[in-house]
């Protein structure tokens with residue numbers, strides 16, 4: 572279902588847009604993309620200025636700012652270890668943030684909201700490539716089911732408000748993302764930034780080997796965050812329907828292939844050692860993003876180019892400060 576309201580976003584470059592989570596990997600890329608298109612009235616709040624888990628503060632913010640559009644890129648986010656270690660945080664914080672932001676957006680007259688979920692919403696053994704219709708057809712991957720349940724609730728909340736109130740809330744489900752402003756924490760980050768940092772630090776120290784988690788056999792689909800930001804702005808303009816939409820590159824690599832590529836880009840010339848005591852997680856999660864692609868969006872940045880760009884960003888902005 573595609574609504575007739577679609578297509579007006581680009582004609583409203585001075586409309587007030589609240590980008591929640593604007594300092595994160597995704598939020599910062601969305602801000603860059605909106606600014607590059609000439610959107611000039613962005614409302615931004617850091618976590619310490621506005622804690623989105625506090626319902627009264629969120630409601631007061633919407634009552635006074637009254638944004639016209641909302642892009643929800645604030646969440647408790649992390650890789651396989653963080654999801655597996657802090658399940659209470661992942662379910663509770665995400666349910667709180669998204670419930671507060673979605674409800675207050677509706678209550679204070681926001682015209683359109685875009686919610687971001689993740690490919691982990693799908694069953695662990697969903698048929699590949701995964702279509703939107705695979706949602707709620709089987710058990711989830713245990714390492715991230717708490718986060719996935721919160722994200723599924725977010726999709727359903729957007730759908731419920733559309734059905735009951737005819738309100739324009741849409742959901743995008745990105746695949747594994749990477750790029751500038753990623754989280755490079757050694758344990759809590761996702762695989763790609765974790766490996767950039769580990770290979771870089773090993774190169775600097777002159778180590779002979781680098782430890783990589785799991786068996787190396789899981790397959791993952793990676794998308795550069797600038798492509799995701801392009802999809803988000805595209806959806807704000809062109810999409811207004813009940814179904815969530817997958818946002819992926821359509822290309823997958825094994826973790827072993829990824830590790831070899833990061834090793835090459837960073838210039839580490841030692842060996843890889845696999846720590847099989849660490850979980851592999853989902854064996855494969857390639858999404859079918861044809862619904863979004865048929866509307867006219869396409870990814871542009873290859874994994875190799877994106878990795879080179881992200882390692883450059885890491886060297887200039889992160890490694891320098893350690």
Ligand SMILES: NC(=O)C1=CN([C@@H]2O[C@H](COP(=O)(O)OP(=O)(O)OC[C@H]3O[C@@H](n4cnc5c(N)ncnc54)[C@H](OP(=O)(O)O)[C@@H]3O)[C@@H](O)[C@H]2O)C=CC1
Nearest residue numbers: 592594595596597618622623624645646648689745747748
């Ligand atoms: N990274 C990925 O690979 C993927 C991400 N996504 C989705 O994209 C969205 C953004 O993720 P990403 O950019 O990677 O995450 P980041 O951790 O990089 O950024 C999250 C942002 O949310 C803010 N935030 C967290 N808690 C609160 C709070 N209580 N109040 C206000 N702000 C808060 C953070 O602020 P602060 O840092 O100050 O706490 C930060 O700016 C999420 O919905 C995520 O599920 C989906 C698929 C893959």
Ligand SMILES: C[C@H]1O[C@H](OP(=O)(O)OP(=O)(O)OC[C@H]2O[C@@H](n3cnc4c(=O)[nH]c(N)nc43)[C@H](O)[C@@H]2O)[C@@H](O)[C@@H](O)C1=O
Nearest residue numbers: 649650651654689691715760761762765784785850851852
């Ligand atoms: C986006 C997605 O991200 C999470 O799911 P995930 O795809 O499993 O994420 P990941 O990037 O952490 O791991 C991918 C693979 O890579 C392997 N791996 C090797 N070495 C390291 C390593 O050093 N760090 C990490 N994190 N993983 C490593 C790791 O063992 C796994 O096999 C969800 O929890 C959830 O947040 C979500 O939606």
